[in-house]
Amino acid sequence: MNELSREELIAQIADLNRQLTEINEEKADLEIMMETVTEHATYLENQIHHKNKQLQSYIQQVEKLTDAAAAVENNSFEPRKLKQVAAREDELGHLARVFTQMVQTIKTREQELATAKEQLEAVLNAVPGSISWIDSEGLYIGVNSYLAESYNLSPDAFIGKEIGFLKGRSDFANFMRQFLASPQESASQIVEMWVNDTMKYYLMAAQKYQQGNATVSVGIDVTERKRAEEALRIAEENYRSIFENALEGIFQSSPEGRYISVNPAMARIYGYQSPEEMMAEVKEISTQIYVEHNGREELQNLMAEYGEVKDWVSQVYRKDGSKIWVEENTRAVRDRYGKLLYYEGIVEDITQRKQEEEALKRQLQELRIEIDQQKRAREVAEITQADYFQDLQAEVGNLDLDEFWEN
Template sequence: MLYTDKDPITKNKYDVRRYIMVSEDSALKNSQPVLGVGLLADDGSKHHNSHQRLTQSMAQLIINSTLDFMWCVDPDRFGLLAFNQSLSDYFLRERGIQIGIGMRPEDLFPPGKYVTKWHEIYEKALTQGMYSEDYPVYTGTRFLQLTVNLIREKEKVIGISVFGKDETERKLIQDALSDNEEKFRLAFMTGLDVFYIATLDDGLIIETNNVFEEVFGYTREEAIGKTSLELGLYAHPEDRARVVDALKSKGFVRDLELTGRKKDGTLITVSLSIRVMMLGGKKHILGVIRDVSAIRWTEKALREADTKYKEMFENAIEGMDRVSFDGHPLAVNGAMAKILGYESKEELVALASDWGSRVWFDPIERTKFLALLQEYKTVQGYESRLRRKDGGIVWASHNSRLTFGEDGQAKYIDSFVQDITDRKRADDAAERIRAGFEQGAVPQALTSLEGKFLKVNEALSKLLDYPPNQLEGRQFNDVTHPDDTNLGRDVMKNLLENGENARFEKRYVTSKGSIVWVDVNIALVKDSSGKPLYFVGSFVDITTRKHAEDESRKFAEQLKMTLESTTTALSMAIEMRDPYTAGHQRRVADLACRIWSKLNISNEPYEGLRIAALLHDLGKLRIPTDILSKPAPLSHAERALIEEHALAGWDILRLVEFPWPVATIVRQHHERLDGTGYPDGLRGKEILKESCVLAVADVVESMASHRPYRATLGLDAALEEITRASGTAYCPDVVEACKALFIEDGYMLPE
């Protein structure tokens, strides 16, 4: 459709408040040659008669039926007045920009030569009227032939229309063949993309460049004389059908994205463009193939990064918050609520609706913080005091970024907030240490070579909750946790023999019996002759960190339990859809894991295979229940629908980040060694070993169990079937391991 601003009330961000309609360019009515349809921006409220609506509809139909670009801008600010679908699709696809009415070159391109170039183009039109020129688009890989004209109404210039015809393929071929065969070959062979020429009637490749080998793994000599089918370049037959249909209907293919297969079987994502040409009096095709796998991988990585960011936000140990610039909390995580002493993040958002006055302790500190953000956009390590729910003060370090809205106004602040209260206290203590050992805030002690406290400062006394006179003269092991008594003694012995300082962690027991974790930094003091005198030690309370590490371990165990619960829930959902196979997935999982252990591939149970087996029929959620539970043989169409479940299961599970290839195992569990399986017809080593194990387990359990359309065939029939197809459909070692389980080990399927 033609983009128009049809709402006379809503004002967009470029202050364009008008109807945008399409009318004929007056230039088309004079003696100049017709080069395109002009686009006119005008007050739509003046054009409500039926004739003009018909004119608009016809113009829109013509404009949007072309693959070329058409747009017009106002003659003053060069802002967009109208544009066709092709231009909108290009900017969204290539630049990630959703263009809109009123956008200027400065909004469409980064500052630099392209903004300057478009100003020159529009100004040239205003100066000399209609003209044409070739223009390389922003990516530098495509070319447009521009026709620029003025739109007039009653001799007044009201717009500048631009018709951009994509001349990329023409220029590529023209440049390649312009002078002589050698120049053509140089351009053809040194391209960064795959270039190839093939006959149109039978598809035989008659020439290609060296990039063909880089992308697909076939040398030029291997490719010439073969067809794409013989080389297996199309991973999916339907993709080739799409190419053939496009060539028949339009005579060309442009930027068609599909899945290709390399010589080694690796699947890649490519963009294909094809143009039919005459060569030696016979029709040929010139193809350009670009490997866009890295681009798609990057896009996927960005999506995954977004998911990981959300998970990180919720589970981060550091506090994280998003606060509007005027001081209203938009989002906080649990760690932030914990730092500020709230029970939950919801409570924090509800009670601290005015972030500036409720959370920040010192308004001057916040004012300075906002000023720095406005000036530099980011602030790192900004330290401030925050107010806890109970009124207490916590020192925090902010790493923050200010985000602006489309109107250029400050919108919100994202911050990582770290509780640095302990560090600030340590810093203050370091300052006081200069005043002497006794007043130092860092716990310190002088210890004899035999391990007695000679002198302790007030900080250590407080840490251990003993008066100094009750510590001095005592062995440090008297207040050491029983499990750590040998640790300090061994460190001191090692220092006397081999070194001068050491650092380690240990536990002390306070006078009240509570345990304090400390980071001990101990040094051996010697006299001028090198004779050991005593040890000096400083102690840092790391109890909070140790507790946090324990919490992290508990969190990891909780995640594992969540994964198990989710897997079980999905498995139950599948069984509810197909009650006749209740327990099938659980029995298959048990048998598959037993086979895996029998193969001696790993001494550890394979959790990934177990999960894949429990979810291998997940794709059946997309299949109607009347087909799943049909008490009669399935029709060909129903069978085809059932066979889609492996691919459907993969499509669901590929979005989940397992530490094992669960999605691929599920996709391949109906593949067979001889290529007769589905959905991809893989052969031999193309199939994962896990999928081979799951395939055998699935068949044996299915045949040995009752189905709605038949009675159980029995275990003997199941073992006979996998023996018969061993080496053709099933892996021989997997078949033998399965048979050994039942025959030698007496294994029985669970109830």
């Protein structure tokens, strides 16, 4: 190995010193860089730790929100538990505030709905009629208390049962089956039903809802009305029989002076062939019927004052112009407000009675005259037979008339 010269050795040492200086500089730079990296890593570590804590807190608050949602389903939600989450300024806080407000709104609506449902149930149970809800298959969804109590059952006993499960409701079941099978949205009908061994009549009204998947039916007890209608029908038949077959004349007339109705006896009394002929030909009762020109007016005035007139005797014209005597019993018929509707009454031909009364009056007059004559003759006889009269007659007989007149 060649020995280096002093100059070369110095040059190498100088080069090594330079390299060592560069290495020291690089080392210093690396130390600075390392220090910077370490500081930055520490900062990042702190940031990550902080972010991790924030994320954990965020997750916890998200969990509170999910727990609140579960609590809503369990009906145990407490708004105070979301107070901290709702205080956040970010989207989670906004979501928590909206969620709380929404839940409170739902709760309010639920309370209102519960109150409305309670009120509706109270109204439906207070309705004096049967109410039932039926699905499209003809099964009961529910009934009100009135219907259940009518059959001594609970409302729950109806749920899920077929509409024909009760005896005595076949008419109702047939009505509902036909309605459910039809495209009609509503229908009504009076049906017969046996309730506790009693035949009753109900006016049933049915209305579909939920796009035809369910029906509500309402039944109003019209038994009394049906009985009243039947009684009215019988009464009308009885009245018509009496009206048509009565011996007395029966009539209804308008305040204006025309007949509204007359029975056959009325037409016969006045000489007409039929009630229709009499009503058609008599256009003014006051002039065509009453002989006295103000007879009907006087009768109307009495009815206006007393409401009715009994045993009213008047002379009237028959169709042929002859006169007869009649006796009327007439009343004014008014509505509930007091407005006069028409007059109705009964007329009896009393011509024969009047003639007999006149004959009896004549007989009584003649008898009275005869009695008066007999009474006077008896009185004269009694006077002439009296002692006073006999004495007076004797004195008159012994009296000297010439001497009497001279004195």
